[in-house]
Amino acid sequence: MSRLPLRTLILLFSSALCTSSNAKDDLVSFHREVLPILRTNCFACHKPGKSKGGLDLTTHPALLQGGDEGKVIKSGDALASRLIETICGDEPEMPKESEPLLPREIDLIKRWVAQGAIEDSAGDTGTRRPSEPTTYHSLPAVHSMSFSPDGSLLAVPGRHEILLHQADGSGIVSRLAGDSPRLESVAFSKDGTIIVACGGAVSEFGEIQIWDTQRRELIRSFKESNDTFYGVSISPNNQQVAVGCADKLVRVFNIADGVEVMRCDNHLDWVFGTAFTNDGLRLVTVSRDKAAKLIDIASGHLIDDVNMSRDPLICLTRHPIENLVATGGTEGKIRLFKMEPRGGRLSEGDNKEESFVREFEHMASPIQSIAFSPDGIHVACSALSGEVRIFKADNGQRVAQIQVGRGPIFALAFTADGKQVVAGGYDGRIRYYKTDTGEVVKEINSVPLP
Ligand code: HEC
Structure with missing residues (x-):
């Protein structure tokens, strides 16, 4: 041979x-x-x-x-x-x-x-935006959800679009059609004025979309890479967005002009989540390479790992007020860290990460998403097994345990008042639960079916 x-x-x-x-x-x-x-x-x-x-x-x-x-x-x-x-x-x-x-x-x-060495705009790599709204014959999986801070809207990615639901699940308000066939992550800015989403098409492009919430218009779309973007986050001053990518890079773009202002190649595998520190100067990112990293945005350099690597990380969410992040991974472990260097080089088996704050009850299945309530009091996480658990963030006490249904739950979000949690996943249904009891309140479809 x-x-x-x-x-x-x-x-x-x-x-x-x-x-x-x-x-x-x-x-x-x-x-x-x-x-x-x-x-x-x-x-x-x-x-x-x-x-x-x-x-x-x-x-x-x-x-x-x-x-x-x-x-x-x-x-x-x-x-x-x-x-x-x-x-x-x-x-x-x-x-x-x-x-x-x-x-x-x-x-x-x-x-x-x-041909002249010209620069085509990063934004016009083929317009595949459908001229007609998508018609659904089955429910697409729900990969992300975000409530507007004023409590009026729930944004959910569909196929080629973001659906804006009434926050209480009483109907669809608007459909925001874009290029990416699939959006992995959607988020409202803290002041609610913009919605950012990221996604793309595998082996083709990664895309970030910036929408004006009021006018329901696409302000800007930029494409980079030839793979999907994950885990979008917005800087505290609304001027930058960060994304992870299947190409292992972390990127930060200016919202105003789409210019890439930072790129960090320190991760060794897919990067699934990003979060800015409160001062907007640093970024925490998580990857399948097991690391949660702290990155200096001005230089694009790694400052240090935040965690000691244990299991491949799938999701991260930041505390709404304090500089804290919760990470989740394949081993079903949810850990809370300060957005700070883990402190010195640790050896295997040494547990004294200086950035470590708390660990929550383990789940028997890989964690798919984590969410904080807007007041930071509760943290919820969902697993591949379809289970959701809600904890008190400050002491790790379990408040509710819910077997949502058949199939993985990929997305969680708390309502603006923190009183309910919505869960969405593989079966395309969105279910509302009471935060303090786990009691089911309501169930809706993520997209309109004929
Ligand atoms: C391992 C490091 C390395 C990689 C990878 C690399 N370069 Fe270089 N490149 C250099 C160094 C070092 C120089 C400085 C000149 C030298 O030492 O030959 C250089 C110089 C150059 C120059 C200037 C040469 C001149 O004399 O004007 C060009 C053009 C260039 N590189 C193109 C490329 C391109 C295109 C690629 C990718 C296909 C690439 N390089 C990949 C290290 C690298």
């Missing part, structure tokens, strides 16, 4: 196909096609703070600006561009110390330069 490495095999195949690819000269997209190649192969040595040869390849302006030796791109002329020269040939200079780019990748970058 051939022991050729996979990449060599791909190289052989793609060089055979390469000749025909010049025929169709579709416009190459910088954001969708070129940037992902540079990200995978070049960013490690050519990014702000570590720009080898003075060259930053992370943004379009930086790329055009060039490095210590001057410009590396001559728009419209691939063969006269230093960047193309470094990636071509039998033993290409770049990427330094690793395998050459694939012929298909080189071809894309060449064509992009030859």
Whole structure:
């Protein structure tokens, strides 16, 4: 059997196909096609703070600006561009110390330069927004829910849209249609003026949507990456949004212009949750790599882990008032931490994390979501088994235990007055429960059925 490495095999195949690819000269997209190649192969040595040869390849302006030796791109002329020269040939200079780019990748970058090296807007990667509202024949799973702070609305992602329900479940008020077929996470800002959502299409794009709550209009959508965004959060001053991603990166964007202001590559696996500190200067993120990390937003650098790694983390939620986060993972453990460094390097079995505050009763199934009541008094969590538990946040005492139903519960939210909890999940139903007793109040469909 051939022991050729996979990449060599791909190289052989793609060089055979390469000749025909010049025929169709579709416009190459910088954001969708070129940037992902540079990200995978070049960013490690050519990014702000570590720009080898003075060259930053992370943004379009930086790329055009060039490095210590001057410009590396001559728009419209691939063969006269230093960047193309470094990636071509039998033993290409770049990427330094690793395998050459694939012929298909080189071809894309060449064509992009030859076509003028233009920057397409990150926002217009194909409009797949349906012209008609989605018609549902079955209920889609509920992945996220958020109540408006004034207590009037409940936002729930559907397919290609966000549904705004009356908070009491008495009807659908509005349907906000967007590009992403699937939204993973939705949140109202603290003042209720905007709704942010993130999601995307697997292997295609990640998207963030910013909606005006009053006018029910999309203020802005920005797309990045070629994978789905998770765990959106809004900075306390409403000026930035943070997301995790299946590509392992954490990103922060300006809401006003969609500019990416921070990118952190410290996680080793999918990043599912983000939360800003009260001063807006730091971010806590959780990943399947088991780590809850504290990141400095100005520099994009890791400050420290918040937790000691134990189990892959799936969700995080921040306390509404204090700088605290609760994390949940595959082992069914819910832990509360200060949004601070865990304190020194700890060895295995050493439990003295300085950031650790409290642990809640374990659940026998992976935790899927956690929510605080708006006053911070209660914390609720849901599991893959379909169970929901509600605890007192300050002492961990269990208040209610509810077997919601068949299938996993992916999303939880407290009503604005904190008196009820809603749970949604696999079966697409949204169920209301009393916080202090767990008694069921109401049950509705997440989307309209014919
Ligand atoms: C492991 C680190 C590393 C990686 C990965 C890397 N580079 Fe470089 N690059 C360097 C260093 C170091 C220099 C400075 C010049 C030198 O030492 O050769 C440089 C310089 C350059 C220059 C300027 C060369 C000149 O003389 O003007 C270009 C263009 C360049 N890199 C492109 C790329 C591209 C494109 C990729 C990804 C396909 C990439 N590099 C990946 C380390 C790296």
